[in-house]
Amino acid sequence: MPKYTYLREEHRRGFDNYKYNCVDTSFFSRNVMHPFWNYLVQFFPRWIAPNLITFTGFLLTIVNFLLIGYYDFHFKAANDPRNSTIPNWVWIVAAINIFVAYTLDGIDGKQARRTGTSGPLGELFDHGVDSYSAALIPIYMFSIFGTEQISPLRMHFVIWNVFLNFYLTHFEKYNTAVLYLPWAYDFTMWGVTVMLLITGVFGLEMWDFKLLGLYSPAFVFEMILYISGLVTSHPFIIYRIIMSYRKRTGKMRPFIEAVRPLFPFLTLFAITTIWVLGSQNDILSKEPRMLFLLFGTVFSNISCRLIVAQMSDTRADGWNHLMCLLIIVGGVSITPLFNLFNFSNLHPNIESILVYFLAIFATITQIHFGYGVVREMCDHFKIHCFKVRSRTYGKQMHDKNN
Template sequence: FCPKWVAPNVLTFSGFLFTVLNFLMFAHYDYYFYASSDAKPEYPPIPNWVYGVAAFNIFMAYTLDGIDGKQARRTQTSGPLGELFDHGLDSWTAMLITVCMYSVFGRFDNSVSPLRMYFILWNVFVNFYLSHWEKYNTGVLFLPWGYDISMVATVLIFIFTSIAGHEAWKFEIFGGLTAGVMFEILLYISALVSNLPVVLWNIYKSYRDKTGKNRTLVEALRPLVPLIVLFTITTMWILHSENNIIERDPRIIYFATGTIFSNICCRLIVAQMSNTRCEILPWILLPVAGAAFFSYILPQYDLVTMYIVALCALLAHVHYGSCV
């Protein structure tokens, strides 16, 4: 039950704040993702109650994100602004929840390295983005069941960890396959099986049946350019960092990349709702490219530069959201 005087966007934002709380909570207890690793005993384990709180927060975020649309229709306040607010915050949440999950397995022992986690994060980004790229070309947002399954699975994983502790994930099967690696493989397989083929098929059908936007191939692929540019810049920066910033502070890299991704995704959502041409190079990519070049020239400052990029991306994204 939700009173009619509660605005739908209040529900949306409240749900988002639950995921922000999780991110801040795990950053406090496990900033460097060492807490679940036996190799770093100087970093104490995350208290079990933290995982319980995280499960509750994800459940509340998922619930509020699910009822905001119903509340909008119930109060007759549905509109494009609500859709942008909802899906725009979801694009940011994609980073927040995934990074929190990394603390369950940690970066050592039975898990994956921060670099591999970076690519896992990008797998989540691409799948989220493809759904909105699909709507950009078809005019319809076909939401797969993968989102609901992933949210329920996240809640269950946090609940299980709060009861059994993070040690319960330290096992191997099939000759060395660890829990963290299984999580990694599952995400990649789900993307290749449940999302990408469906997106491509729906776009193909819209062209075949002439029910979509029927853009040229170049125009249809246009929204993918900023995503590819961001991936190229950040990946080259990380791989060529002399100070190995992905190992020194992976959290700030995940946050900066996720925030910029969310901004790019919001611009695509605006373009699809307003039926306008998607930006091919959003201005937010220019300072990122400049920062990457600066870190290449002066590698001793590359981590400091990443901190600046993260702060500027946060301010720019909040400004964009408040103005739009």
């Protein structure tokens, strides 16, 4: 039986001709973090594959998500901070994990250059797992504040703001062929690390106050995330895309083709928002964690497909099939169908069961997609994802990227 494939021949040709083009204009990143990472990478043996470093950092992010979720599945622990169900050591472990994950994310590319294994697979693998981390990190951060400081609906829009910041970076590269690293990324990762560490040392009571007697820490956290995108990211992305057309340095796609990657993103936002606002069972309050995991998984799938398209210089998808299931379940949940046939005592649980089913199905689908794409690229380039083996391939790709 033939294997199911995700990459077409045009994708493979595009990856053959791909050249990495990245710009980091952050003063903090260039003058603080990169020297730090350049120093640390010297201690990594050259037999350690860069993708293994990337994957290890991602696993630490998953550990945080599972660990905090185990103690505070419904984001209620911070509602009574002095009797929190989350031990302080959990926050300290989470702070260490997120900082190590952030550090490994900064080192993997440098290890690739050290070992002569730079190439499209490494970049795709790195940014692919980052798209999932963009969903997981905000989710477990909400346990610091609890639902009394920040409602699940506000959490929903905060997560979508994070999604937007990540997605626009790759939407920009799709049109300009240049990846401009966002300024706010380093500050965000440091901020998350410090907040988790402070929580581990002083407990959740640390965040039980009002700034100026008016604003909760959760509100300040929200505003920082919103404003950072509006000030340090979005205007510059729009400006650089416009300038790429004026100077004819980008892909010069027609307008509809240029904005095509936004269609699945905006559609997913519309579907999820209509669902959580219209659910007759207030499903967002009942299952916030699983809904956020579901939405984040579908977002990651959309993002990964965009990354494949922009790296292979192929047409981006205008639709994602996982959204069909969301439309069906979300559509049913906002209609009176659950009340038919005297199922009134069952319908709240039915919607929760469907959410769990969709989250599991979407996760399996995303894992299959990620594994399939990586396997196909490894077969195409005759390399191994987690082994430093083919120096010839690495030298060729390294020379091409330089």
